[in-house]
Amino acid sequence: MAVNLLKTIALFALSSLLIFKGAVGDLMCEELPVELCAYSISDAGKRCVLENYLARKGIVKYQCKTSEVVVETMSGWIETEACINDCGLDRNAVGISSDYLLSPNFVAKLCSQPCSSYCPNILDLYSNLAQAEGNILCTNIITYQHYTGNAENITT
Structure with a gap:
């Protein structure tokens, strides 16, 4: 309620x-x-x-x-609630930080099809944060299914 x-x-x-x-x-x-x-x-x-x-x-x-x-x-x-949810974000996040980019699960959520295709504001923010630290967001996602038997997103 x-x-x-x-x-x-x-x-x-x-x-x-x-x-x-x-x-x-x-x-x-x-x-x-x-x-x-x-x-x-x-x-x-x-x-x-x-x-x-x-x-x-x-x-x-x-x-x-x-x-x-x-x-x-x-x-x-x-930003829409759909993008907040699809990109794995918290509406109550304080400040702007690149610390979240250290989490492979967070990056995988950002680079997921719903987030990367329909949430340009979020992708712009985190792409710029990654770029400022010398990284490129979403092009570094690799699926290692042949090693684990499961599809698993890992950043390299």
């Missing part, structure tokens, strides 16, 4: 935001609810990033901020 209520609230927030965006024309990271922040792109073409801070009485709170990471190919983008 609570999960359905949260989904309804999130859908309402997204719908309201899209209506507001259509009326005003600006998608600003600082105005996004934290539930929609991660993996979004402002109208100025900068990535939104979820940040946390310590509030009064030691309570950790979250806020959406504009990062300095510029996206050249898109703007005004709120």
Whole structure:
């Protein structure tokens, strides 16, 4: 019951935001609810990033901020839940980090057909992070079925 209520609230927030965006024309990271922040792109073409801070009485709170990471190919983008799920992401991820690229399971999910074919924003983000570290995302996935008897994705 609570999960359905949260989904309804999130859908309402997204719908309201899209209506507001259509009326005003600006998608600003600082105005996004934290539930929609991660993996979004402002109208100025900068990535939104979820940040946390310590509030009064030691309570950790979250806020959406504009990062300095510029996206050249898109703007005004709120990532869909389908892409979040298909790419194995967490909507509550704080910051932008390449640490996830160290996990073969994470890379395999990013390079899966649903993610790599239908989620250009996600692929752009992680491809650029990999490239900054001297790697190429998704071309290094190899299937080693003949060694294990099972299809297994491994990065090289």
